[in-house]
Amino acid sequence: MTRRRASRELRHTRWQAVLAVVAMASAVTLPVVLVSVGGGVAAHEISSLEDTGYQLVVSAAGLHGIEHAHADAAKLLGLADVREAAPILSVPVDVFNASGNVSPVLAEGVVPSQFVPTLGPTESALFPLPLPLGDPNDTVRFANGTYAGPPTYDVLLSSTYARAYHVHVGASVVLSPTANVSSGLRYNVTGLFGTPLSLVQPHGAYAALLLLSNLQVLTGYAAGPGTAVPDGADTIEVVVAPSAAESPSALAAVARDVQAVFPSYSVTTLSSEAAQLQSADDVLTGFYLALSSVGMSIGLLFLALVLVRRVERERRSIAIRRAIGVPSGAVAAAILENGAVLAAGGGLGGVVAGYVVVRGLATWGTSTVQEAAQLAQFSPAFLAELVAAVVALSAFAGLVAVRAAWRVDLLEALR
């Protein structure tokens, strides 16, 4: 071997090592990004759910699935351990503003005096209190199934919508259950409310809040004063006594009591929703890891190729070691160690790269991606396990190279 060639081989070996590390780092970056962002988003949603305020949700399918919302809420308040109950009707409507823009908005009809006490601390901070909707109890215009009217024509709009369409308090907008403005009613914007950070922005955060009875009239196509309206809602949010809220079994008991009163409605606890969300997050994490395993397999394949290539280039060195008397096991251990070091380097590089990518997305990503990236959570335990797994898996790549090393014909290599 000439001196120049030997020197070149040294450099070549280093380049191969760098390439192997880069390949492994690329493979590790993907799970770091997916799991950190996915986990962060899920944790945020679960946290939001747990911070909602109410603990039980009574719901029914259909626009007016809960047919006697006011009366049903009152029934719930009669149950032991139930402290608050707020009927809510959620209907997508079109909002026509003064500039002629039309945008779909999720309108929520509420009874202000019942709705506000069901809010958690985070959500209640988003609303102007008391809600400036003109009728705190929603009783003036709704009585015994007959709409007394006229509507207050007061509406609160989400600040996201207001910013997007330059709508201010004091302006007026038309809310319509159809895409036709003539089907709608003109409302005065009496306030703005914030929306919790969500991944469904911008359209999902376009929201309006108005009196339940007014939204019932609106969805009943504005039948007008003196006419019967469906006392419909789709949800009743229920706050239970603190002692029951803190105990899953007590909460489940309250849920059973509520279910007994409304056997045809669905009764869920937020803790079960959080569990479902967590379960969905676990499934997604598994999916992310399965997806990442493809990249990981390619990375390991590359590592194996680099290690085998090294063995081929170093056949003579391996033969020299064995001729000297270095045990085959030591030669194998050196190859496995080499693979583990490269994999560890790649793993750590991938963690750093993943962190940089997520921070980059949080700074320069498009709106939804940016928000998701901002919620990313880097779990040291997960990252350590990921690097450890990569190092452990590198043993497979190393074993391929070890097999190649053991097949080196000692005498032939020394010839």
Next chain:
Amino acid sequence: MKADLAPRVPSIGLEHVTRTFGAGTAEAVRALRGIDLTLPPGTFVSVEGPSGCGKTTLLNLLGLLDTPSHGTVRWDGTPVGVRTDRERSRLRLERVGFIFQRFYLLPTLTTEENVELPMRALRVPRPERRRRAADLLAEVGLSERARAYPHQLSGGEEQRVAIARALANLPGLLLADEPTGELDSANARSVLDLLVRVRADRDASLVLVTHNPEVAARARRHLVLRDGSVVSDRTEA
């Protein structure tokens, strides 16, 4: 020191040893044909003969790098054929020092790391390894080149490092395959002097394969091989 080394110097015997490469094929080559040979401890023997006569094959069998196709190789009276590959590796590591014609230093290791290599395999503690490597490099006159890589050394220096490496684990048997074959005459003489001196200092056995009669003349016993057979076995008085 010689008392410590004495048990490490093997007595080697070859009985009717044959080595055939590619046995059972049309290209089968009988490299050695029925060799009978005894090498008592402390022997200094040269092996001469034309290219392809089986010199290196004989050396590989003596150093347990290879096994015979037929016949028996004994170390201290025990057939080495019954030993496992692992046991033969251990014997090589502890008791044999190989010196190759092309030096065969590991290009990615420095001079001192190359010398330390057999000691690392034997799990000699690091301070002891460092000390012994420094002593050996001083003995071969290369203390100043401890941090150099093989490609930064001259041929003579590389062979000196190879000799230092061969001596690392205090072997009783030194096997040198054309150790001066790639060196100019000045370096060849210097390396040969070194080999002869270190062998004498340690009272080790030295088997020296060479084409060169001048080199062979330094040995006390002279084997000549031709076509895989020993045609002359002469010991000087």
